[in-house]
Amino acid sequence: MAKKKIITARRSILCANDRQAAANTRLFKKLDLTTINVMASPGAGKTNLLVHLLKALSSHGSVGVIEGDVASSIDAEHIAALGYPVTQINTDGGCHLNASDIAAALKELNLAGPGFLFIENIGNLICPAAFDLGERVRLVLASVPEGDDKPRKYPGIFMKADVVVVNKLDTLAAFDFDRAAFIAGVRAVNPAAPILEVSCRTGQGLDALADWLLALR
Amino acid sequence: MHEAAIAQAILDTALTAAGQDGGKKIKIIRIVIVAGALAGIEQPSLEMYLTELARGTPAEGTVLELKSTPARLVCRTCGHAMPFDSGRTVDVQCDQCGGPNRLEADDACYLESIEVES
Numbered sequence: 001m002a003k004k005k006i007i008t009a010r011r012s013i014l015c016a017n018d019r020q021a022a023a024n025t026r027l028f029k030k031l032d033l034t035t036i037n038v039m040a041s042p043g044a045g046k047t048n049l050l051v052h053l054l055k056a057l058s059s060h061g062s063v064g065v066i067e068g069d070v071a072s073s074i075d076a077e078h079i080a081a082l083g084y085p086v087t088q089i090n091t092d093g094g095c096h097l098n099a100s101d102i103a104a105a106l107k108e109l110n111l112a113g114p115g116f117l118f119i120e121n122i123g124n125l126i127c128p129a130a131f132d133l134g135e136r137v138r139l140v141l142a143s144v145p146e147g148d149d150k151p152r153k154y155p156g157i158f159m160k161a162d163v164v165v166v167n168k169l170d171t172l173a174a175f176d177f178d179r180a181a182f183i184a185g186v187r188a189v190n191p192a193a194p195i196l197e198v199s200c201r202t203g204q205g206l207d208a209l210a211d212w213l214l215a216l217r
Numbered sequence: 218m219h220e221a222a223i224a225q226a227i228l229d230t231a232l233t234a235a236g237q238d239g240g241k242k243i244k245i246i247r248i249v250i251v252a253g254a255l256a257g258i259e260q261p262s263l264e265m266y267l268t269e270l271a272r273g274t275p276a277e278g279t280v281l282e283l284k285s286t287p288a289r290l291v292c293r294t295c296g297h298a299m300p301f302d303s304g305r306t307v308d309v310q311c312d313q314c315g316g317p318n319r320l321e322a323d324d325a326c327y328l329e330s331i332e333v334e335s
Contacts, residue, residue: 002335007332096219130219
């Protein structure tokens with residue numbers, strides 16, 4: 001007769017990812033790279049933001065990008081054309097980057113600090129929040145056309161943000177975006193993260209964001 | 218949305234936990250998972266992936282039990298707390314006093330136990 005038994009073993013489901021993320025953190029530290037995981041919905045302006053930040057930070061050390069996309073290398077080509085080191089990860093339908101993706105991409109990128117490494121995550125406000133990449137900073141980017149309710153609708157990702165950036169501030173007149181409501185939404189899920197407003201089109205607020213990143217070093 | 222990756226991770230974790238039991242020929246018949254309200258895990262989708270991924274492994278045909286840890290909105294002015302269902306939008310204002318709410322929730326996701334048959 002079959003013998004049944006319950007094995008109690010509390011262990012994190014994502015322990016394999018978490019272990020790799022911890023190894024990534026050690027490697028980032030060894031390479032002296034401040035690593036920023038940029039998460040946002042598709043079209044929020046992640047790549048544009050990176051282009052501005054790469055320019056602003058390149059005079060302070062090395063800079064590089066790991067580009068995550070479901071498919072295509074449009075964003076990576078754009079960044080490479082500007083002369084910055086970049087490696088593309090295609091997840092072939094996968095909705096997030098994981099720590100092993102980053103370990104492999106980092107080898108290929110072959111970037112050494114001191115400086116900044118940006119990871120552009122898959123455009124998605126849900127899954128990227130669940131996977132630690134070993135980054136120093138989680139930057140969550142929202143944008144005016146998406147609406148002020150996003151922190152209230154996607155609390156998980158805003159809860160984990162170390163800094164929240166609102167892009168496309170130049171379009172405020174065209175959209176019903178209530179800045180106070182957006183801030184209240186962020187604060188309901190995240191009491192501490194700075195909230196910075198920028199426009200990649202006009203350049204507004206980008207220096208303040210670059211300064212915030214530089215202050216981490 | 219990322220249930221495929223989570224299902225694979227659950228399967229790997231359960232198989233590892235079962236392996237600690239002396240390596241006898243065993244079958245995993247139940248996997249118990251605890252997930253925070255913000256772990257973003259949807260049971261039907263998770264079960265579908267797990268069923269497929271577990272085929273041909275000692276966990277083939279396993280039952281998946283998902284225990285959700287609750288989340289709540291707590292008012293920072295009056296302390297009034299109400300349960301938060303992850304399918305809803307966060308209310309920024311307390312429905313008692315109008316003060317600012319704060320969401321208390323986690324995205325932990327861990328294996329609690331497995332039941333094996335040998």
